[in-house]
Amino acid sequence: MDLIWEGIKEAIRLLLTLDREVLSITLLSLALSGLATLVSLVLGVSTGVVLALNRFPGKRLVISLVNTGMGLPPVVVGLFVSMLLWRNGPLGMLHLLYTPMAIVIAQAVIATPIIAGLSLAALQQLPSNLRLQILTLGASRRQMIWMLIKEARLPLLAAIMAGFGGVISEVGASIMVGGNIKGSTRVLTTATVMETSKGNFDMAIALSVILLLLAFTVNAALTHIQQRRRPR
Amino acid sequence: MALRANFTRDFSSGPRIAAEFQMELNRFGITVLFGASGCGKTTILRCLAGLDRPDMGAIFAEDVPWFDAASGRFVPPHRRHVGYVFQESALFPHLDVRGNIAFGLRDWSSQDRTHRVSELLRLMGLEGMERRRPVELSGGEKQRVAMARALAPRPRLLLLDEPFASLDRPAAEQLRHELRHVLQAMKMPVILVTHNRDEALSLGDHLLLMREGCICQGGSPTEVFAKPDSREAAELLGFGTVVRTRIAGRTEGLLRLLAGEIELVAPDPGGEFNEAYACIRGEGVSLERHGSGAVTQRNRLAGRVTALHHLGPLVRVQMDCGFPLESLITSWACEDLALAVGDPIHALIKATAVIVIPIEG
Missing domain, CATH: 2.40.50.100 (RNA polymerase II/Efflux pump adaptor protein, barrel-sandwich hybrid domain)
Known part of the structure; x- marks a missing residue:
């Protein structure tokens, strides 16, 4: 019990004094997961638009795959991204394994299906006439898609939250492709795992609290936007 | 200027929809497509608007092919300048009445746009509602906005797909009456889809009777209603x-x-x-x-x-x-x-x- 109590006190001290190492790990986590979410946003929303607006053979299969992908286990993603990036793997010449970019790639692979699946659902729940109506008002296909995205922006925000929440908190893929290298690929989750295994509970607790705060802050901000602009 | 349509649209499950008719494009006139639900009226409208693509035949606006199966030509909806009002109005929920009406006027100068929107607000009896959102409108007001929005860019042809079906009877009669005057003043050619006899008789200048995907009789509404030329037409006409x-x-x-x-x-x-x-x-x-x-x-x-x-x-x-x-x-x-x-x-x-x-x- 003392151990936990001491750990919590030390964690508060680390947080209040803005410990340099804690700060750098936090910023790195934020940067990598943010970038991964951004990449997923572009890929996921495009996929959602293509699936929502087009008819093609095998569409149901693709949608099933995307929906399955929403629950991809991060360790599996970590394994496959590692295999791609190994020195003698297909993308080995890029020398990306154990770099921050590898984490971005792995996290983007995790978040893309989540955002794709949710944006597909967001676009499909728009009234079906809306798309046709926009076309009859002189909008080109591109303008129509942009208009639909604007109409679906609130559920799309939820998709971003789900994507970001998924990658900021995953550990399996980041540790496999990033390697938890201090100052380079050590992020909040991988550091927490390491500190816990070393018995540094104070540091682990501090990192966990930050992770929770971070997830909460980002989601609170997006929720605020979403709820403020929700029509009655 | 005339619109000439002669095309078919096949569905894997359901009847073949066939349309053959022509109408004048540069003067006022309401052509009514009358038939029971599910007989293919909406499909014809969608093909005319370019929202659906026929399988065979052609649609010509004077000598411009909007669709021609032989040459594979297909003009996308935004280049046909056709207005379309749906049964359930699909107003843009995040835009107010003014924004909805102005949607088709994106390329206009802001002065022209403001002017045109005010004109339509007046014509459609929507003055004072500019700032309202679609959720704050009644069913009749929504349809008025939808019609104003479709008419704003001065389309060459207005397609109305059962626009009064979701309204209660007094509201529908009122709007029908006003709409005819507005359309006449604009010299707007119109195709109206309906399965309502009163509507067909009170609004139509020309009636096309549809049954099981085909246009089976055409003529002035009073003439067609008085003299159906087939058993099916007689049943359809009540x-x-x-x-x-x-x-x-x-x-x-x-x-x-x-x-x-x-x-x-x-x-x-x-x-x-x-x-x-x-x-x-x-x-x-x-x-x-x-x-x-x-x-x-x-x-x-x-x-x-x-x-x-x-x-x-x-x-x-x-x-x-x-x-x-x-x-x-x-x-x-x-x-x-x-x-x-x-x-x-x-x-x-x-x-x-x-x-x-x-x-x-």
């Missing part, structure tokens, strides 16, 4: 009684028809035929409790009431007079006669109320 008869004799422009053993007198449409359908509107059939003798109606049939359907102020009386006959009377008349199922009754039908459709061969 003739409550359509019965197959043999010709028993013809004299001086009158026909003697036999529906089984029952004789009917009707005007002779002319031509060679031995059998014909006799079509009678419920409104043309009067009822009498006791045979009183001398009346002007040539057809006086004895029968029995088989069913009574109350339709607000009216009652539809179904009878067996040797063949099934239907009459439409007021509920007051029904009360006065104290009609009940099973009662004996006399049905009186003027000869001119019986429309004869010859059966060829």
